[in-house]
Amino acid sequence: MIREITIGQYYPVDSVLHRMDPRTKLFGTMVYIVSLFLADNVWGYAVAALLLAVVIRLSRVPVSFMVRGLKAILFLLLISVSFNLFLTDGEEIFRVGFLRVTWEGVRMAAFMAVRLIFLVMGSSVMTLTTTPNQLTDGLEKSLGFLKKVRVPVHEMAMIMSIALRFIPILVEETDKIMKAQMARGADFESGGLIQKAKSMVPLLVPLFISAFRRATDLAMAMEARCYHGGEGRTKMKPLRYARRDYTAYAVYAVYLGVIVLTKFV
Amino acid sequence: MAIRVEDLTFIYNEGTALEQRALDGVSFEIPDGQFVGLIGHTGSGKSTLIQHLNGLVKPTGGKIYYNGEDIYSEGYSLRQLRSKVGLVFQYPEHQLFEVDVISDVCYGPRNLGLPEDEVRQRAEDALRLVGMKEKYWEQSPFELSGGQKRRVAIAGVLAMNPEVLILDEPTAGLDPKGRDEILDQVEKLHNARGMTIILVSHSMEDMARYAERLLVMNHGKKAFDGTPREIFRHYKELEQMGLAAPQVTYVVHALRERGVDIDEDITTVEEARDALLEVLQRA
Numbered sequence: 001m002i003r004e005i006t007i008g009q010y011y012p013v014d015s016v017l018h019r020m021d022p023r024t025k026l027f028g029t030m031v032y033i034v035s036l037f038l039a040d041n042v043w044g045y046a047v048a049a050l051l052l053a054v055v056i057r058l059s060r061v062p063v064s065f066m067v068r069g070l071k072a073i074l075f076l077l078l079i080s081v082s083f084n085l086f087l088t089d090g091e092e093i094f095r096v097g098f099l100r101v102t103w104e105g106v107r108m109a110a111f112m113a114v115r116l117i118f119l120v121m122g123s124s125v126m127t128l129t130t131t132p133n134q135l136t137d138g139l140e141k142s143l144g145f146l147k148k149v150r151v152p153v154h155e156m157a158m159i160m161s162i163a164l165r166f167i168p169i170l171v172e173e174t175d176k177i178m179k180a181q182m183a184r185g186a187d188f189e190s191g192g193l194i195q196k197a198k199s200m201v202p203l204l205v206p207l208f209i210s211a212f213r214r215a216t217d218l219a220m221a222m223e224a225r226c227y228h229g230g231e232g233r234t235k236m237k238p239l240r241y242a243r244r245d246y247t248a249y250a251v252y253a254v255y256l257g258v259i260v261l262t263k264f265v
Numbered sequence: 266m267a268i269r270v271e272d273l274t275f276i277y278n279e280g281t282a283l284e285q286r287a288l289d290g291v292s293f294e295i296p297d298g299q300f301v302g303l304i305g306h307t308g309s310g311k312s313t314l315i316q317h318l319n320g321l322v323k324p325t326g327g328k329i330y331y332n333g334e335d336i337y338s339e340g341y342s343l344r345q346l347r348s349k350v351g352l353v354f355q356y357p358e359h360q361l362f363e364v365d366v367i368s369d370v371c372y373g374p375r376n377l378g379l380p381e382d383e384v385r386q387r388a389e390d391a392l393r394l395v396g397m398k399e400k401y402w403e404q405s406p407f408e409l410s411g412g413q414k415r416r417v418a419i420a421g422v423l424a425m426n427p428e429v430l431i432l433d434e435p436t437a438g439l440d441p442k443g444r445d446e447i448l449d450q451v452e453k454l455h456n457a458r459g460m461t462i463i464l465v466s467h468s469m470e471d472m473a474r475y476a477e478r479l480l481v482m483n484h485g486k487k488a489f490d491g492t493p494r495e496i497f498r499h500y501k502e503l504e505q506m507g508l509a510a511p512q513v514t515y516v517v518h519a520l521r522e523r524g525v526d527i528d529e530d531i532t533t534v535e536e537a538r539d540a541l542l543e544v545l546q547r548a
Binding site for chain 2 (some may be wrong): 012177179180181182183184185186187201202205206209210224
């Protein structure tokens with residue numbers, strides 16, 4: 001049941017996108033998000049849709065996985081669509097009570113929906129093809145210039161990768177403790193709010209204890225291997241751009257150009 | 266006919282690239298009061314299998330019957346089942362959470378909705394059963410030693426008065442003394458109360474010593490099913506599955522190769538000692 005939580009939901013297949021440098025993918029996602037806000041007519045979104053389709057195809061991740069990410073924003077999507085639909089001024093189509101639906105509203109709502117869906121799917125492509133570790137590696141390197149102004153980039157990246165690494169461990173641990181307490185007759189589903197909160201105690205206490213135990217163990221293991229921060233630390237797999245990354249950057253440039261052009265159609 | 270498993274199949278993450286077949290068409294029957302050992306290399310499906318036996322996991326395919334009733338049929342109370350089939354997880358001390366030992370053991374029977382005095386009674390019985398002295402009862406479980414914590418956790422399951430007790434590597438990480446004590450207590454439960462025991466362990470010596478019957482799992486399938494003597498005869502196949510026979514079995518086989526006339530089915534040190542004494546007396 002609890003396995004369905006998907007953060008850092010890497011999908012392990014081999015594709016051009018999986019092999020790509022994380023920095024390229026990070027930058028690409030950013031370009032894509034910017035482009036979604038630049039586009040303001042059907043043509044722009046058509047180009048964005050085309051790119052997304054090609055990229056999903058290249059990633060070899062089943063489309064169902066991308067769509068799964070949309071479930072999380074369904075509520076947000078509904079709210080923003082209805083706000084745009086009912087609260088935009090313009091030429092009226094029909095009205096129900098005080099709610100007016102206008103042509104402009106329909107247009108805005110449709111664009112808003114498309115924008116949100118593409119945004120989530122676009123970033124899903126990145127998280128599905130990049131392991132959390134690669135991602136933090138990419139972030140650390142991309143933001144490396146901030147070190148000059150004394151931002152502890154390495155430490156922050158390390159914290160992030162440890163946190164990410166701990167999510168599946170804690171999920172598994174929760175699953176295990178939950179089952180162990182269920183084997184002792186625990187019931188996590190029925191009862192009112194207070195009853196439910198109370199039934200969480202046998203789950204949360206062991207979980208906290210195990211989280212602290214793991215944290216001390218990890219700190220000890222890191223010290224035993226002489227970890228002392230980022231200073232002078234080298235990488236086993238340093239990030240290096242390959243030809244496909246340069247190709248990708250060229251594609252971004254062309255894509256942005258086309259998006260800007262569609263604004264004048 | 267206490268537990269019957271029919272063609273049990275379980276697949277993790279079905280329909281994705283992460284798909285993994287943990288159990289593949291497993292069938293067996295465990296009669297009341299049997300002491301069954303379950304062995305298999307890491308990832309062979311043992312833990313998944315035992316979680317099915319008290320309804321914690323829903324199978325992808327196949328059926329499980331407890332006393333003739335399908336446990337996944339509509340309206341069957343899984344909570345009732347869990348009070349009859351007790352499951353002690355690996356490192357069960359990680360599930361302790363209460364302020365003192367006795368309250369933690371009370372958690373299970375209280376969940377069954379029993380009156381408070383019976384809850385207390387059961388908890389005290391269970392603690393005595395695992396050999397926890399009264400002076401520890403009011404202590405925090407987190408102040409106890411590893412072996413004691415584990416006993417408290419096992420008592421937490423025993424306090425539910427199960428008919429079947431399943432233990433997943435109850436001796437992992439314990440010192441030899443703690444290990445023998447726990448297993449002797451389990452055997453006592455089996456002998457005195459006729460409790461059905463299913464024991465998962467990697468120690469072939471323990472299996473030879475305690476189990477009446479062995480189930481061997483390999484890649485999600487049942488590989489062997491029989492008495493320890495029968496199973497350990499296949500020690501070469503067991504080795505290919507990442508398992509082994511008890512060390513003394515190897516000694517016996519080596520002796521036979523050198524021409525000593527000794528029973529090849531010996532699995533415990535005591536048996537080997539008696540057989541060797543006999544051989545020496547004959548000579």
